[in-house]
Amino acid sequence: MRYLTPLAIAFTLLVACSCTEAQSAATKPKPAGNADNGKRVFASAGCTACHGAQGQGTSLAPQIAPPPELPALIGYVRQPTGKMPPVPVATASDQDIADIFAFLKSVAPAPTAGESLTGNADNGKRLFASYGCYECHGRQGAGAAIAPRVGPPAISFAAFLRYVRTPTGQMPPYTAKVVSDQDLADIYTFLKSFPPPAPASSIPLLKQ
Amino acid sequence: MGKSKKNSVNRRDFLKTAAAGTAALVVAPGAAKAATPEPRRNAAAPPLLKAVAADAPSSAEVLTVDRPGSDFMVDVLKSLDFEYLCANPGNSFRSLHESLINYGNNQKPEFITCCHEESSVAMGHGYAKIEGKPLLVCVHGTVGLQHASMAIYDAFCDRVPVYIILGNFSDAAVRFGQVDWTHSAQDPAAMIRDYVKWDDNPISLQAFAESAVRAYKVATTPPMMPVALVAGHELQENPVPDGANMSVPKLSMTSPPTGDSGAVAEAARLLVAAENPVLVTDRVARTSAGLARMIELAEVLQAPVVDRNGRMNFPTRHPLNHTERGGAAIAGADVVAGLELTDFWSAVNSVHGQVKPEFRPATKPGTKLISITANDLYLKSNYQDFQRYQPVDLAIAADAEATLPSLIEAVKRQITDDRKRAFADRGTKHAAAHQQAMQAAREAATSGWDGSPISTARMSAELWAQIKDEDWSLVSNCQFVSRWPLRLWDFNKHYHYIGAEGGYGVGYGAPASVGAALANRKHGRLTVSIQNDGDLMFAPGVLWTAAHSRIPLLIIMHNNRAYNQELMQIQIMAGQHNRGITRAGIGNTLVDPAIDYAQLAQSMGMHGEGPIADPKDLAPAIRRAIEVVKRGDPALVDVLTQPR
Numbered sequence: 001m002r003y004l005t006p007l008a009i010a011f012t013l014l015v016a017c018s019c020t021e022a023q024s025a026a027t028k029p030k031p032a033g034n035a036d037n038g039k040r041v042f043a044s045a046g047c048t049a050c051h052g053a054q055g056q057g058t059s060l061a062p063q064i065a066p067p068p069e070l071p072a073l074i075g076y077v078r079q080p081t082g083k084m085p086p087v088p089v090a091t092a093s094d095q096d097i098a099d100i101f102a103f104l105k106s107v108a109p110a111p112t113a114g115e116s117l118t119g120n121a122d123n124g125k126r127l128f129a130s131y132g133c134y135e136c137h138g139r140q141g142a143g144a145a146i147a148p149r150v151g152p153p154a155i156s157f158a159a160f161l162r163y164v165r166t167p168t169g170q171m172p173p174y175t176a177k178v179v180s181d182q183d184l185a186d187i188y189t190f191l192k193s194f195p196p197p198a199p200a201s202s203i204p205l206l207k208q
Numbered sequence: 209m210g211k212s213k214k215n216s217v218n219r220r221d222f223l224k225t226a227a228a229g230t231a232a233l234v235v236a237p238g239a240a241k242a243a244t245p246e247p248r249r250n251a252a253a254p255p256l257l258k259a260v261a262a263d264a265p266s267s268a269e270v271l272t273v274d275r276p277g278s279d280f281m282v283d284v285l286k287s288l289d290f291e292y293l294c295a296n297p298g299n300s301f302r303s304l305h306e307s308l309i310n311y312g313n314n315q316k317p318e319f320i321t322c323c324h325e326e327s328s329v330a331m332g333h334g335y336a337k338i339e340g341k342p343l344l345v346c347v348h349g350t351v352g353l354q355h356a357s358m359a360i361y362d363a364f365c366d367r368v369p370v371y372i373i374l375g376n377f378s379d380a381a382v383r384f385g386q387v388d389w390t391h392s393a394q395d396p397a398a399m400i401r402d403y404v405k406w407d408d409n410p411i412s413l414q415a416f417a418e419s420a421v422r423a424y425k426v427a428t429t430p431p432m433m434p435v436a437l438v439a440g441h442e443l444q445e446n447p448v449p450d451g452a453n454m455s456v457p458k459l460s461m462t463s464p465p466t467g468d469s470g471a472v473a474e475a476a477r478l479l480v481a482a483e484n485p486v487l488v489t490d491r492v493a494r495t496s497a498g499l500a501r502m503i504e505l506a507e508v509l510q511a512p513v514v515d516r517n518g519r520m521n522f523p524t525r526h527p528l529n530h531t532e533r534g535g536a537a538i539a540g541a542d543v544v545a546g547l548e549l550t551d552f553w554s555a556v557n558s559v560h561g562q563v564k565p566e567f568r569p570a571t572k573p574g575t576k577l578i579s580i581t582a583n584d585l586y587l588k589s590n591y592q593d594f595q596r597y598q599p600v601d602l603a604i605a606a607d608a609e610a611t612l613p614s615l616i617e618a619v620k621r622q623i624t625d626d627r628k629r630a631f632a633d634r635g636t637k638h639a640a641a642h643q644q645a646m647q648a649a650r651e652a653a654t655s656g657w658d659g660s661p662i663s664t665a666r667m668s669a670e671l672w673a674q675i676k677d678e679d680w681s682l683v684s685n686c687q688f689v690s691r692w693p694l695r696l697w698d699f700n701k702h703y704h705y706i707g708a709e710g711g712y713g714v715g716y717g718a719p720a721s722v723g724a725a726l727a728n729r730k731h732g733r734l735t736v737s738i739q740n741d742g743d744l745m746f747a748p749g750v751l752w753t754a755a756h757s758r759i760p761l762l763i764i765m766h767n768n769r770a771y772n773q774e775l776m777q778i779q780i781m782a783g784q785h786n787r788g789i790t791r792a793g794i795g796n797t798l799v800d801p802a803i804d805y806a807q808l809a810q811s812m813g814m815h816g817e818g819p820i821a822d823p824k825d826l827a828p829a830i831r832r833a834i835e836v837v838k839r840g841d842p843a844l845v846d847v848l849t850q851p852r
Contacts, residue, residue: 059560060560078651079648079651079652079654079655080652083535085533085536085648086644086648086651088644130790131789131790132775132779132782132789132790132792132793134851135770135772135775135776135779135792135851136776136779136851136852138655138656138659138663138850138851138852139656139659139661139850139851140656140659141656142655142656142659142663142850143652143655143656144664144690144850144851144852145690145691145852146690146776146852147852149652149655149656151656167562169560169562170780172562172779172780172781172782172783172784173562173783173784173786174783174789175786177786177787178782178783178786178787178788178789179789197651197654197655197656197657198654198657199651199654200650200651200654203654203657205666205669205670205672205673206650206653206654206669206696208669208672208673208676208696
C-alpha cells in the first residue's frame with residue numbers, strides 16, 4: 001500500500017493562521033478593488049511563494065489568475081482545505097482580498113475558447129462520480145486531508161480548466177482525450193452549486 | 209484402560225529446585241492445578257494413530273502419559289505471567305493446548321479462540337500497545353505461521369512485542385501421516401526470521417525453558433519486536449524424561465537502554481541554545497510516565513511538538529502541540545530532535561512530483577538534527593522498513609522514553625534566566641499558533657457537514673460527543689478518516705491512542721482493536737474503533753471472537769464501500785496513462801452487492817445496526833451501541849461515509 005502524501009494533491013497558498021468571521025460579516029468588500037494594493041498584499045502576505053508573482057501557478061500551487069468570484073475566494077482563503085493554510089484577517093482583510101481579486105483579474109491571460117463554456121450541473125454531478133473525482137475530493141467536493149475542498153471552487157473556471165490539464169502534486173492530469181472542456185464546465189457548474197461551508201462557530205459539535 | 213506411562217521423576221521433583229529470589233524460578237507444586245484430565249488418546253484415536261499403535265509394543269502402558277512435556281511448558285509459560293493466549297487450534301500444538309486448558313486450568317493464560325492466525329497475532333499487537341506487555345500466541349506449523357506472517361510483519365514494523373509459539377512435527381520418524389509432513393518444516397521460523405527479533409528451536413525441555421524466558425526478555429527490551437519459539441510436537445507429547453532435573457529460569461527484565469550521558473548533555477546544549485527547537489515524536493511514549501515526561505520536556509523548553517502519532521506521545525490540545533502546523537514548525541526550526549522516529553528522513557524532507565518523486569529539504573539550511581531511537585541498536589537487512597537514511601548531527605542510540613528523564617535534567621541544568629525569559633516569550637507565540645491551527649481544523653471540518661454519505665469529520669465529531677465524558681480509548685488508525693479524531697478530540701492519556709499498523713498491512717485494524725479492547729477490559733475503559741470496511745473483510749471472524757469472549761468494543765464502521773486508497777492510486781494511473789478514468793473502480797470497490805456490516809455483526813452474535821447515511825441518525829445509534837458496550841459486549845454501527 002502506498003499512501004498519498006497530504007501535501008501532494010493540495011492547492012497551496014500563503015501563510016498559516018486562523019480565520020475570524022467578524023470582518024466578513026461587518027463590512028462588505030468592494031469587488032472593484034484596488035489592483036495596486038492587491039499586488040502589494042499578494043506579495044506581502046506570501047501568496048507569491050506558491051502561486052507565482054502573477055498568480056500563474058507553480059509546481060506548489062495552481063494558477064489563480066483569473067480568480068473565482070470574490071465571495072468564493074474570500075471563503076476559501078479563510079477556510080481552506082488540503083495544504084493551503086488559512087489566511088487570517090490580520091494578514092489580509094476582506095478588502096485586501098478584494099484588492100487581490102482585482103489584481104489577479106488584471107493580470108489574467110485572455111480566456112481561451114474552452115474557458116468561456118457554460119456548464120450543466122446535473123451532468124456535472126454524474127461526471128464527478130463517474131470520473132472518480134469524488135475519490136479524493138468527496139462526493140460533494142468537500143475535500144479531505146489528502147485533497148482540498150472544491151465545492152464551491154476557489155478558482156475561476158479558466159484556472160480550474162488549466163489546473164486539471166496540468167496539475168501539481170499527485171493530482172493526476174486529465175487531458176482533453178479523457179475529459180472534454182465541456183465535461184469540465186459541467187463539473188465546475190456542479191461544484192459551484194454548493195454554498196461555502198458554515199463557520200465552525202455555528203456548529204455546536206465543533207465547540208466540544 | 210491401561211496404566212499410565214511412569215517416569216522416574218515426578219513433576220514436583222523437576223520443579224522443586226530452587227527458592228524464590230534465586231537464579232532459578234521454582235514453580236510451586238500445584239501452582240498449575242492439574243485438572244485430572246482423562247486420557248483420551250486411545251479413546252478417540254484417529255485411524256492413523258491406531259495403525260501406529262497397532263505396530264507398537266502391545267503393552268497398554270504406553271498409551272497414556274502422566275507428565276507430558278507440555279505440562280512443563282505450561283509451568284514455564286505461567287512464569288511469564290501471560291494473561292491470554294490467542295490461537296486458532298492446530299494439532300502441531302495439541303498437547304500444549306490440552307495442557308494449558310487442563311493442567312493450566314485455562315488461567316493465565318486464558319485461551320481466546322481466534323478464527324485466523326493473522327487475527328491472533330494482530331490481537332496480540334493491539335493488546336501489547338495498551339497493556340505494555342505481550343500476550344501469548346500459538347500458531348499451527350507451516351500453515352498457521354503463513355497465515356500469521358502478515359500480522360507478525362506489522363508488529364515487527366511497529367516495534368511491538370508479540371510472543372509466538374510455533375507447533376512443529378520436528379522428528380520426521382514419528383510423523384503420523386501426510387498432513388503432519390505438510391505442516392512440518394526443517395526450520396519453521398525461517399519464513400519469518402527477517403521480521404522477528406529472535407527465534408529458537410529448542411530440542412529439550414530445559415532448553416525450551418531457557419529459550420522461553422530469553423525470548424520474553426528479548427521481545428520486551430527496546431526496540432521491542434515479535435519473537436518466535438518452536439515447540440516440537442515430540443517435546444510436547446513425550447513424557448518428561450526419567451531423571452530430568454529441570455528448572456524454570458527466573459525472568460529478570462532488562463532495563464531499557466538509555467542515552468550516553470555525554471551525548472545527552474550535548475543534545476540538551478543544542479536544544480537550550482536553539483531559538484526554534486522542534487520535537488518530533490513517533491513511538492516515544494509507551495506509558496503514562498512517558499507521556500508525562502514528553503510534556504515536561506516540551507514545557508521546560510517551550511518547544512513545539514510535531515507528533516507523527518505512532519503512539520500517544522503528546523496531548524492534542526496542549527498549547528505546544530503543533531502537529532496541525534507541523535510543516536511550518538519544522539520549516540522554521542533551527543534544531544529538530546527526532547524521538548523514536550520510524551522515518552526521520554520524511555520528517556525533514558518532502559516529496560513532490562508526478563511521475564517521478566522529487567525530494568526537497570523541509571528544513572532551512574543549517575538546521576541541526578538530533579536523533580534518539582532504539583532503532584539504531586538493532587536492524588534487519590531484508591525488509592526495508594528502516595526507511596531512507598537520514599544524516600543527523602547527533603545520534604543517540606537509546607530508548608527515547610527511558611532517556612527522557614536524563615535529558616530533561618540535563619536541559620534544566622543548562623537553562624539560564626535569560627533563556628527562561630526567551631522560552632516564555634516563544635511559548636506565548638506557540639500557544640497562539642496552536643490555537644490558530646486548532647481553529648483552522650474546526651473550520652475545515654465544516655466542509656460537507658450535512659452531506660450524505662457522512663463526512664468523516666462529522667462522524668468523528670458525533671462520536672466524540674458521545675464518548676468525551678467516558679474513560680475512552682481509541683484503538684484504530686486515524687489516517688483513513690483524515691485524522692479527524694486527532695484534530696478534534698482531546699487526547700491526553702497514554703491509552704487514548706495506540707498508533708497504526710506499523711507495516712501498513714490491511715487487516716490489522718479489526719483484530720488489533722479487539723486485542724486492545726481485551727487489554728482495556730479489566731481497566732473498565734470504553735474502547736472505540738473507527739473500522740475501515742476493507743480492513744474488516746480480511747478476517748471478519750474476529751467479531752465472533754469479540755462476541756464469544758465478551759470483549760466490550762464500540763466499532764464505528766468507516767464504510768466507504770471501497771479500498772479507496774488503492775482506488776485513488778488507480779485513478780492516478782488512469783490519468784497519467786491518459787485513458788479509462790471511469791474504470792478505476794474495477795478491483796477496488798466493495799459494491800454490488802454492498803456489504804451489510806450490521807447483519808455481519810449480528811451473525812457473529814453481537815449488536816449491529818446501520819447502514820446510517822443521514823448524519824442526524826448517527827448520535828442515537830452510537831448511544832444505543834454504547835449501552836451495549838457498557839454491558840460488556842461488542843457493538844457495531846455501520847456508517848456510510850465519504851471516501852476519506
